[in-house]
Amino acid sequence: MKQAVAIGIVGTGNIFPAYLKTLQRCPRVRIVGVADADAALAQRRAQEAGVPARTLDELLAGEAELILNLTPPLAHHAVGLRVLEAGKHLFTEKPLAANFAHGRALVEAARARGLRIGCAPDTFLGAGAQALRALVDAGTVGTIRHGSGHFMVHGPDDWHPNPAFFYRAGAGPMLDIGVYHVTHLVHALGPVRTLRGSAHVTHARRPIRSGPNAGQVLEVEVPTHLVTLLGFAGGAEVALTTSFDVWRHTHAPIELYGDEGTLIGHDPNTFGGTVRYAVQRGDWQRAPGGRPYHQNSRGIGLIDMALALREGRPHRCSEALALHVLEVLDGAVEAGRSGATLTLTTTCERPAPLAGRLF
Numbered sequence: 157m158k159q160a161v162a163i164g165i166v167g168t169g170n171i172f173p174a175y176l177k178t179l180q181r182c183p184r185v186r187i188v189g190v191a192d193a194d195a196a197l198a199q200r201r202a203q204e205a206g207v208p209a210r211t212l213d214e215l216l217a218g219e220a221e222l223i224l225n226l227t228p229p230l231a232h233h234a235v236g237l238r239v240l241e242a243g244k245h246l247f248t249e250k251p252l253a254a255n256f257a258h259g260r261a262l263v264e265a266a267r268a269r270g271l272r273i274g275c276a277p278d279t280f281l282g283a284g285a286q287a288l289r290a291l292v293d294a295g296t297v298g299t300i301r302h303g304s305g306h307f308m309v310h311g312p313d314d315w316h317p318n319p320a321f322f323y324r325a326g327a328g329p330m331l332d333i334g335v336y337h338v339t340h341l342v343h344a345l346g347p348v349r350t351l352r353g354s355a356h357v358t359h360a361r362r363p364i365r366s367g368p369n370a371g372q373v374l375e376v377e378v379p380t381h382l383v384t385l386l387g388f389a390g391g392a393e394v395a396l397t398t399s400f401d402v403w404r405h406t407h408a409p410i411e412l413y414g415d416e417g418t419l420i421g422h423d424p425n426t427f428g429g430t431v432r433y434a435v436q437r438g439d440w441q442r443a444p445g446g447r448p449y450h451q452n453s454r455g456i457g458l459i460d461m462a463l464a465l466r467e468g469r470p471h472r473c474s475e476a477l478a479l480h481v482l483e484v485l486d487g488a489v490e491a492g493r494s495g496a497t498l499t500l501t502t503t504c505e506r507p508a509p510l511a512g513r514l515f
Contacts, residue, residue, distance in 0.1 A: 160186045161462035164215040167226030168192040168201035178455030216242035233258035247274035252478040254326025256486040275478030278457025280343040282427025283447035298415030303394035305337045306407040311400030317367035328378030329398040336424040347503040350387035355379035355492025358401045384488040472507035480504040
């Protein structure tokens, strides 16, 4: 067996336990230290992982080959640059950066140093998205011409204990959750070429309804209801709605409409779920099962990247995919605000399918 890839983790907040659970199951990687701006939190998380707590400087000066960045989106650019400048490969939580310009700077810095960047979400490596991709690739419903996607909830001011950052630059429903839908759609259909749509700040001020900050009023900096028409290079057009202004709805997360039928995808923020298809007017059928990663497996994209480093192959959660998706997210807001059609400057290859387990 090749030597396990040494991984350091910076940022030990709410998503840390999910990554830790996945990484600890894989003998091909080993965690060598964790760091956080909150030293006490880093110490507690280090004890959970059975590894040392470090400062970021110590982590970057140590043996880690690959750094997992779990800091908030507004810190992704600054922390990512420090990781790359230290000569480490980088895997970061979604999105790649809080805006496209910062994401592009990270990719350029990595390429200049011969380093790799990987980026969440990796839910498209799960059983649900892989089943949908297989149906598309097999031509089960013919050429995909149209589609729809929906992420619509009432915003985190209704349930999150500290929701302010969701309404600041770098967040909002498109960058926070729409990133899952866009990544899954690019995985299934290929890169996006054009964007147009609408974007609204439905309420400029939103009261926090529960938790320790209940009663405080948030100033909203970003659109909270966006309808974006994604024109794919392959010819399909998909209407994606992302919103923090809807209490309930009955729309499927993803539907794809082909010449010979319809595909219905699962929630792209999860790894598993029911994927269905119907050919013409036939009955709905479930996609064939038996694929791995039905449960929460956050971190398998990082593991795939670590294995790819050892095996000399491309990794699936690539910097090209992440940068393209980030341009779509940023562009959706721009196109929605301006009413103009936006032509994207980036592209990417569809990630290779994942038929079996990584380890």
